[in-house]
Amino acid sequence: MRFALFPGCTISDRLPFIEKSIRMIAPHFNIELIDLPFTCCPEPNSVRSFSDKTWLTMGARNLALAEEAGVNIMTACAGCFESLSMSKHVLDSKPSEKEEVNKVLKKIGKEYKGQVEVRHIQQVLYEDIGIEEIQRNVQYPINYRAVIHPGCHTLRPQKILNLDDAEAPMKLDELVRAIGMESLDYMDKVMCCGAGVRGINREIAFGVLREKMDSMMMVDPEVAVVFCPTCFISFEAGQKVVNRMFDKKYNLPVYYYTEILAAAMGLEGVESILSEHRVKFSALGMLVAKNEPEIENATPH
Amino acid sequence: MTTSDSVSDAGTGVEPKVEAAESEIRIGVFPCKCGKNIGAVVDIDTVAEYAKTLPGVVHVQVNTYTCADPGQKEIQEAIREHNLNRIIVASCSPTMHEDTFRKTVKGAGLNPYLCIMANIREHVSWVHQQDPEGATTKAKELVAMAVAKATSLVPQPELDVPVTPSALVVGAGVAGMQASLDLADMGYKVYLIEKEPTIGGIMAILDKVFPQNDCSICILGPKMVDVIQHPNIKVISMAEVDEVSGYVGNFSVRVRQRARYVDPDACTACAECIEVCPVDIPSRVDQNLTWKKAIYIPFPQAVPSSYVIDPEACLGMDLLRCGKCYEKCEQHAVIPEDEDKIIEFEVGVIIIATGFEPADPKKIPRLGWGRYPNVITSLEFERLINAAGPTEGKLVRPSDITKPKSVAIVQCVGSRDIHTRMGCSNFCCAESVKCALLIKEHYPETEVVIYYQDLRMHGKYFEDQYHKAREEGIKFIRGRVGEIQEYPHTKNLRISVEDTTHNELLLVDFDMVILSMGAEGVAGNVPLPISVTQDKFYIESHPKLRPVDTSSAGVFICGGAESPKDIRDSVIQASAAAGRASIILQRGRYPIEALSARIQQDICSRCGTCVKRCPYGAIIQDGTGRYTVMGALCQACGTCAGDCPKDAIVMPNFTNEQIFAQIETALKENPEEKIVAFACAFCSYRGSDLAGVSRMQYPTNARVIRAMCSGRYSVKFAQRAFELGAGSVLYSGCHLPADCHFQTGNHWMAKREPRIRNWMKRKGINDERFRIEWVSAGEGKKWQQIMTDMSEIAMKHADEIRKKRTAKSKGKTKGGKQAKSKRSPKTQGTKKGKKKTTKTKRKKED
Amino acid sequence: MERTTDADRINEIQHSAQPCFQCGICAASCPIFRVAPDFNPRMAVDEVLRTGTVAMTGREWFCAYCLMCEERCPMEVALSEILIDIKNLSANDGKVPPSIIEMMDVIRFTGKVSHASKRTEKKRRELGLPELPKPDVDEVQTIFEMTGALDRLMRFREAEVEPE
Structure with missing residues (x-):
């Protein structure tokens, strides 16, 4: 499998350790990644709201780059996934829009033809590689109680993205179960983390996050697992803001799925990733660094 | 027209033979003045003089009121006197008087289809009042056109077919039962087909029925007994219609009846078999809220009053594998070797009363049914509150078997939503109010809130129920529930809804939620060529004037098969369908459309296009590959002829x-x-x-x-x-x-x-x-x-x-x-x- | 490349709002409405239906674009798209929250929303991550010019300068 990795600005420039975890696990599943001079996807809410034509054309440029290189795109960020998928949907379903966009692309020597596919890394892991293969690669099952947050932009609009059930998603649950975790069902599982309005109105954004995390905390989780860097920042950095703003005492470690997968696979260098986290989960660090024999006892294979 | 026109078929002689035209054409033209209506604008005498010059015209006679008695008599006399064999009345629209003049010529011994009209009133004198000259020219040409057409008119036979005095009713819910009883009481034999082991349909599993909230099975039970005991009704349960052939008055029906493995005549419903049956399966009637045995009776009042064995659940009726019921039954009613049966019979008319299915709550995942035990459907509620249900009438939460202190009722579930069904179910508002009142009746201290979008209490006495509900303290909030979430520990439910009258978000906690379910169509389940709506309900002939007829002559629809409706409307429609069907049965003969299509076999290339065009399924291919028209089904629209690439189809007249x-x-x-x-x-x-x-x-x-x-x-x-x-x-x-x-x-x-x-x-x-x-x-x-x-x-x-x-x-x-x-x-x-x-x-x- | 005029866009909004029958499922599903009673997606559509115009109150920018409303709408009204359209109208009017202007400026000059700081670059090296190929900023400039983003940025600057 060969993909152009679309890490997205948030991962590549703010959370490079997440990118690291993706590049760490990729070879183990025969995923070959290439890098292309992508711009921002662009961000699906603000940029599209500011100028939907700019949004569509920049998206088309990114798609055209992958098309030129003859590879499909694998996104690591839910926002990029939604943005590029929606651009592709608009371009493929409205020939007049495609024509307009290609007029602009022609100026920069590019053309969008409509041959490229946009995948999210969750789809690649779940659909192409499969739960069984992931389980086979798990060396040190991590048996913690997790709440998962799939992220708005992996789920909706369901009929375009087609990644999981938008109301009752189960695929990320299956993925975390594959590495030994218990996935806790909780209220407001498909609710937004509030990141979309963080730049517009902090009270609203963190108010939404408070609602979401209150629901999460009801089931007493040990970790949260996400598949979107924006949601990651929301939960990881945002919980401290919520604690200040609303007098809460959240202390919930947050992981991007491939980080915790890399840990469960026992890959070298995982410590350097996990040390970047602001909310530390000491048990996990210990687990990876030292307690290998105990784990071996726990797993027959 | 050639003599090779295909004649008859389906072995009935239904497709009429076409007579060849006589050798001498003798046309009579009767221009009418219609008082001043035509005469004041069109110069009728000029038209008459002109008509005389047209080929084949041997007699022209002007009249002031041709449609009046003397005028009609003149036509009849002229036919006899001048030996006329084609008649043209140049007067008003054929829509107005074609039938009149056809009867006139018939009275003179001429085939009625040899009379046609030239419309010189609606198409000439009334619309060209300022241009008498132009109007007269047009009238002349219209008469000439009619003469040209008349030359090749041929007599059309007026035939009818005998009608078998019996009826097939498909579906034995309350509608099918009512239609069967009506026809049977009129003296006709009725075959009532039901796919379930018992008749009664959805009504049989309801607890109470609005608006009086009387006990459902108490009023339906006796009717079910009436049906099974009626000498003119043959109930065939566990059966589905396999094939229907023929046409109005003469349908041949083949029904497949699944093996019951219990002889219903021998079974006394003593219930001893269930004590020995080792298999438990979910009870469908009880909405899977409880168990039944592999040998079971759907509910105590089931008709026929007999047990049935679910062959998929049964371990084996032979003694080696299990055979406990076989051994136990003193009546020897268990028949391990029972097989599916094919039953064939003839009927004159068919009534489809196959009903609907309750909407599927799994299709609306945002409401959590199936994931959250305390979210139940209205039908599940009916079983929980029913004294014969799994809890013997106690309302409890499925998660912990405790009595709910607060209940929300959510309306429009499965209705008014592009993702499920666009239409309103017509009954879920009244159903909600009924559920709410039932809860209040049993447990007055329970808090009950109904979330509605538009409260449609449109039926007789419905508004009274609504008032009663308000008096009982049931709350009504306008807003459609967005989602239901479950508290992880208590299994209580949180509803998100906007109170749209106050523009306010409500997050409200309840112990239990009832989803008021709509209906899902199942039409298309009977092998008949009747159009079906997108949401799978049968389409009527005309929504207002022929609401229980279908496009197929002799086939009628009623009840939930036509559209979602309540019991009262289903019964009304069932009686209407029975009444309409009885008109055909009572006449004993059914007239065939005289102008039905004929296929000229020597020209037909057997491409089959006509079959696709025919909306009535009237064109069939016989054993030899020939396409023929069943005259009794054809309505003479001519769409087949319009697209026939070989022009092999003749549309008479x-x-x-x-x-x-x-x-x-x-x-x-x-x-x-x-x-x-x-x-x-x-x-x-x-x-x-x-x-x-x-x-x-x-x-x-x-x-x-x-x-x-x-x-x-x-x-x-x-x-x-x-x-x-x-x-x-x-x-x-x-x-x-x-x-x-x-x-x-x-x-x-x-x-x-x-x-x-x-x-x-x-x-x-x-x-x-x-x-x-x-x-x-x-x-x-x-x-x-x-x-x-x-x-x-x-x-x-x-x-x-x-x-x-x-x-x-x-x-x-x-x-x-x-x-x-x-x-x-x-x-x-x-x-x-x-x-x-x-x-x-x-x-x-x- | 101003394909649609504002009038066209308003027409489109009206057209796509028409099937709405005001059931409130969107509002009941909106995470923003849950914490900000001022922002009701149903009322945004209702306003269009009722007045035939699109009011730009600034609250349209509260939409987090989570698409919950659109996913659940029983009439398949594209609420998120309607809000995107309303925001585009606001943007064309120079009414844009400053954070978005900042973001657009960063994209305009770097092609990215969050340009890599020295610290991140160092971190990437430490983690052994490859240097990513940089997008051609001239290309981004061209797109900004030709698709109207630059005009809108300029209009915002003008609106900013104007004394209130």
């Missing part, structure tokens, strides 16, 4: 030959100025009549050719008209999508448009000269507008032709006067029309 004769006659004089307009009998022609009745004036150059349905208009008609130089051609039909009297004829006509336009393009014919329009019987104004517009188009074309001719003759003789004088002013329209034409001409010259 609307044959290609006759229509071509009309076109040719219409275009004999000044074709370039004429509009050849095709109008369907049920909408467009009536629309043109309305223009007449309303005295809406338009130019005189239209020549209307009537057909039963726009589906009849072949591509060739327009082509022939253009080849003969017609100024413009109109194909007019009933409005798309659903107005067509013959279901789909207008759709098939519309599909021919590209072929006509492409042909025109190849021939260099200006695109605007052909038009397809949809004119209803109420659109006289639209007809007037179309006639005026198309007249202008024709006149513009005529001007172009003239200019070309002038140019040519100028080149030859250096003078265009001759050519110009050729133009007939008589075909000019009203003054207005005239002016317009001149204007157009001037523009061109500029």
Whole structure:
């Protein structure tokens, strides 16, 4: 499998350790990644709201780059996934829009033809590689109680993205179960983390996050697992803001799925990733660094 | 017409034989003055004199009121005296009096289908009041067109078929039961087919029924017994219809009955078998809230009152594998070797009462049914509150078997949503109020809130129930529930809803939520060619005037199979269907459409296109590969003939030959100025009549050719008209999508448009000269507008032709006067029309 | 490349709002409405239906574009798209929250929303991550010019300068 990795600005420039975890696990599943001079996807809410034509054309440029290189795109960020998928949907379903966009692309020597596919890394892991293969690669099952947050932009609009059930998603649950975790069902599982309005109105954004995390905390989780860097920042950095703003005492470690997968696979260098986290989960660090024999006892294979 | 026309079929002699035309054609023409209605505008004597000159016409007689008794007598006398064998009455619209005059000629011993009309009132005198000269010319030409058509008319046999005095009723819910009882009480044999092991349908599993909230099974139970004990009703349970062949009055039905493994006549329902049966399976009747055995009776009042074995759950009725029930049953009612049976019988009529399925809550995941145990459907609630249900009537939460202190009822579930069903279920509002009242009745201290979008308490006594509910303290909040979430530890539920009257978000906690479910259609489950809506309900013949008839003669629909409805409406409709069906049964014979299609076997290439066009399933392929028309099913729309690539289908009284004769006659004089307009009998022609009745004036150059349905208009008609130089051609039909009297004829006509336009393009014919329009019987104004517009188009074309001719003759003789004088002013329209034409001409010259 | 005028866009909004029958499922599903009672997606559509115009109150920018409303709408009204359209109208009017202007400026000059700081670059090196190929900023400039983003940025600057 060969993909152009679309890490997205948030991962590549703010959370490079997440990118690291993706590049760490990729070879183990025969995923070959290439890098292309992508711009921002662009961000699906603000940029599209500011100028939907700019949004569509920049998206088309990114798609055209992958098309030129003859590879499909694998996104690591839910926002990029939604943005590029929606651009592709608009371009493929409205020939007049495609024509307009290609007029602009022609100026920069590019053309969008409509041959490229946009995948999210969750789809690649779940659909192409499969739960069984992931389980086979798990060396040190991590048996913690997790709440998962799939992220708005992996789920909706369901009929375009087609990644999981938008109301009752189960695929990320299956993925975390594959590495030994218990996935806790909780209220407001498909609710937004509030990141979309963080730049517009902090009270609203963190108010939404408070609602979401209150629901999460009801089931007493040990970790949260996400598949979107924006949601990651929301939960990881945002919980401290919520604690200040609303007098809460959240202390919930947050992981991007491939980080915790890399840990469960026992890959070298995982410590350097996990040390970047602001909310530390000491048990996990210990687990990876030292307690290998105990784990071996726990797993027959 | 040739003698090789296919005759009969399905071994019945239903398709009538066609008589060959007599050798000598003797036409009588009867121009009518209609008092001053026609006489004041059209010079009837000129028309009469002209008619005498037409080929085949041997007698012409003017009358002031042809439709009055003396006028009719004159026609009859003339037929006898002059030995007339074709009659043309030139008077009003055939819609008005065709039947009258057909009866008249029949009275004189002539086949009624040898009489046709020329419409010189609605199409001439009433719409060309300012142009008597033009009107007279048009009347003359309309008579000539009728004469041309009459020449090839042939007698059509008036046949009928015998009717088997029995009925098939499919589905034994409350509607099917009612229809069966009605027909059986009238003395007809009824075969009542039910797919479940018991009759009774959804009503049998309800606890109480609104608006009186009486016990459902208490009122239905006795009716179920009436059905099974009625000497004229044969109940066939656990059965489905496999095949239906034949036609109205003569349906052959094949039913497949699944093995019951218990002899219903021997079983006494003593219940000893269930004590020994080791298998537990979820109980469907109890909405899977409890268990039943592999040998079971659906509910105590089931009819037939007999146990049944679920073969998929049963371990084996032989003693080796299990056989405990077989051993235990003292009546020897268990039959391990029971098999599926095929039952065949003949019926005259069919009533479909297959009902609906409750909507599927799994399709609305945001409401959490299936994930959260305390979210239940209204049917689950019915079983929980029912004394014979799994909890013996105690309302409890499935998660912990405790009594809920607060209950929310959520409406419109599975209804009014593109993702499930767009329509309203018609019963979920009343159902919600009933559930709420039942809870209050049993547990007055419970807090009950109904979340509704629009409260539709439309039925008799419904509003009283609503008032009662308010008095009982049941809360009503307007807003549709967005989602339901479950508290992880308590399993309580949180509802998100916007109170839309206060623009306020409510996050409210409840112990239990009831989803008020809508309905899902299941139509299409009976092998009959009856159209089905997108949401799978059977389509009626006419939503207002023929609500229980279908497009297939002799087949009727009622109850939930037609649309979601409550018990009262189902019963009303069932009796209506039985009443309609009994008309056919009581007459004993069913008349066949005399003008039904005939396939000429020596021309037919057996492409099968006609089968796809026929909305009635009237064309079948017999064992030898021949396509034949079942006369009793054909409604004579002619859509098959319209698309027959070989012109092998003859539509009596609307044959290609006759229509071509009309076109040719219409275009004999000044074709370039004429509009050849095709109008369907049920909408467009009536629309043109309305223009007449309303005295809406338009130019005189239209020549209307009537057909039963726009589906009849072949591509060739327009082509022939253009080849003969017609100024413009109109194909007019009933409005798309659903107005067509013959279901789909207008759709098939519309599909021919590209072929006509492409042909025109190849021939260099200006695109605007052909038009397809949809004119209803109420659109006289639209007809007037179309006639005026198309007249202008024709006149513009005529001007172009003239200019070309002038140019040519100028080149030859250096003078265009001759050519110009050729133009007939008589075909000019009203003054207005005239002016317009001149204007157009001037523009061109500029 | 101003394909649609504002009038066209308003027409489109009206057209797509028409099937709405005011059931409130969108509002009941909106995470923003849950904490900000001022922002009701149903009322945004209702306003269009009721007045025939699009009011730009600034609250349209509160939409987090989580698409919950659109996913659940029983009439398939594209609420998120409607809000995107309303925001585009606001943007064309120069009414844009400053954070978005900042973001657009960063994209305009770097092609990315969050340009890599020295610290991140160092971190990437430490983690052994490859240097990512940089997008051609001239291309981004061209797109900004030709698709109207630049105009809108300029209009915002003008609106900013104007004394209130």
